[in-house]
Amino acid sequence: MIFRPRRALIAALLCPVVLLVPDDPWWALLGVDLAVFVVWLADFLLAPSTSTIGVARRLPRSLTLERPASISWTIRNNGRSGGRVGFADALAPSLRAEARRAELDLAAGRTATVETDVLPARRGRFHLGELVVRTYGPLGFAGRQKARYLPAELRVLPRFPSRAEAELRQRKSRLEVGLRSARARGGGSEFEQLRDFTIDDEFRKIDWSATARAGRTIVRTYRAERNQTVINVLDNGRLMAGRVADVPRVEYAMDAIMALTTLSTGLGDRAGLLVFDKEVRASVPASNRSTQLGRITDAMFDIEPELAESDYRGAFTETLVRFNRRTMLVIHTELAEQTVGEFLLPALPLLTRSHVVVIASVRDPLVEQWAYGIPRDEEETYRHTAAIAALAERERTKALLTRSGASVVDAAPGTLAGRLMDNYLEVKATGRL
Numbered sequence: 082m083i084f085r086p087r088r089a090l091i092a093a094l095l096c097p098v099v100l101l102v103p104d105d106p107w108w109a110l111l112g113v114d115l116a117v118f119v120v121w122l123a124d125f126l127l128a129p130s131t132s133t134i135g136v137a138r139r140l141p142r143s144l145t146l147e148r149p150a151s152i153s154w155t156i157r158n159n160g161r162s163g164g165r166v167g168f169a170d171a172l173a174p175s176l177r178a179e180a181r182r183a184e185l186d187l188a189a190g191r192t193a194t195v196e197t198d199v200l201p202a203r204r205g206r207f208h209l210g211e212l213v214v215r216t217y218g219p220l221g222f223a224g225r226q227k228a229r230y231l232p233a234e235l236r237v238l239p240r241f242p243s244r245a246e247a248e249l250r251q252r253k254s255r256l257e258v259g260l261r262s263a264r265a266r267g268g269g270s271e272f273e274q275l276r277d278f279t280i281d282d283e284f285r286k287i288d289w290s291a292t293a294r295a296g297r298t299i300v301r302t303y304r305a306e307r308n309q310t311v312i313n314v315l316d317n318g319r320l321m322a323g324r325v326a327d328v329p330r331v332e333y334a335m336d337a338i339m340a341l342t343t344l345s346t347g348l349g350d351r352a353g354l355l356v357f358d359k360e361v362r363a364s365v366p367a368s369n370r371s372t373q374l375g376r377i378t379d380a381m382f383d384i385e386p387e388l389a390e391s392d393y394r395g396a397f398t399e400t401l402v403r404f405n406r407r408t409m410l411v412i413h414t415e416l417a418e419q420t421v422g423e424f425l426l427p428a429l430p431l432l433t434r435s436h437v438v439v440i441a442s443v444r445d446p447l448v449e450q451w452a453y454g455i456p457r458d459e460e461e462t463y464r465h466t467a468a469i470a471a472l473a474e475r476e477r478t479k480a481l482l483t484r485s486g487a488s489v490v491d492a493a494p495g496t497l498a499g500r501l502m503d504n505y506l507e508v509k510a511t512g513r514l
Contacts (some may be wrong), residue, residue: 082511128218131227133160163188175203210373239335243498247340251347320415334413340498357396358387390392394428433486
């Protein structure tokens with residue numbers, strides 16, 4: 082049973098009125114209390130039973146970080162009488178629901194739907210459980226309450242702002258006009274067809290035997306090979322917990338991973354994933370199926386950076402075991418000189434001997450702003466000096482990685498996915514895989 086605080090307060094405020102009774106106000110007060118209790122008890126008994134109220138929670142299959150969505154509840158009154166019905170759901174605060182409780186008048190045998198908007202502030206896996214149902218008497222003084230256990234799981238996926246760009250590049254690359262520039266560079270080594278020579282063709286592509294047979298100039302055209310492999314290796318250590326433009330580095334990496342997966346599988350290549358910190362957290366075998374993007378997203382959406390140093394050698398050894406054919410390995414990490422020098426560089430030769438290795442990172446535009454700006458006071462001078470030193474350290478780190486045989490993509494926030502897709506298409510066009 083429950084009390085309605087506001088209604089009870091009104092009743093309590095009436096009690097001092099009895100003090101105006103001239104004879105014995107205490108007996109009058111006792112009488113008022115008894116009357117209030119009788120009214121409350123009657124109201125409680127007239128409240129519909131919570132067992133006659135059916136409640137079902139309807140959730141979307143998944144939500145996306147920082148993208149609006151809705152959650153709804155369906156309430157049905159299976160009793161013989163109508164009344165005031167309410168509920169409260171235990172939604173996580175990070176879902177930022179506009180409302181998680183509601184009250185409504187529901188006649189007997191009727192059904193109503195209540196909907197609320199959510200805007201998830203954190204990705205991951207959310208377990209929903211208890212939902213409290215309330216019914217109220219006709220006067221609203223009292224009611225009944227019962228908790229229901231409605232187990233459910235709600236998944237909040239990482240943001241994918243580069244989806245449109247990835248799909249556009251995929252469509253362009255599938256079309257002849259999109260492949261023309263790659264073919265002009267001699268893109269790929271897989272023979273496609275013979276055709277008549279045009280003014281844009283290179284002389285080295287002329288097929289002299291076919292030219293002699295046809296009596297006109299014939300050229301060979303090639304296309305980028307299919308069924309090649311792109312593996313994203315995501316560093317989930319402490320460095321990826323850092324924020325750039327108020328977004329964790331790992332979020333930029335996840336966007337780039339989903340973009341590369343969309344593009345590569347759309348072009349017939351195989352994409353896979355390995356997530357590691359001090360141990361391997363997740364792995365998705367390479368595949369070019371249309372469901373691969375969903376599998377990779379499912380493998381990493383609830384992973385949070387581990388605040389410890391990452392074991393690069395262990396991760397790279399595991400990568401070689403799981404992905405033994407020649408592969409484009411994209412390692413998503415941060416270019417911290419000390420960490421790269423102590424942990425990443427010594428382990429890198431394991432990969433560069435037989436794979437195309439790309440190191441992907443996001444640089445902080447705020448550091449560049451401090452370095453290139455003109456300091457106006459002592460504090461800004463110290464910050465200016467520190468920023469210049471940080472940029473110089475980053476350039477040294479990139480040079481070390483390049484000399485070790487890796488390509489480095491150091492992109493501004495929001496551009497990492499596009500830069501990596503360009504790099505992937507260039508690798509395919511030049512036949513490096």
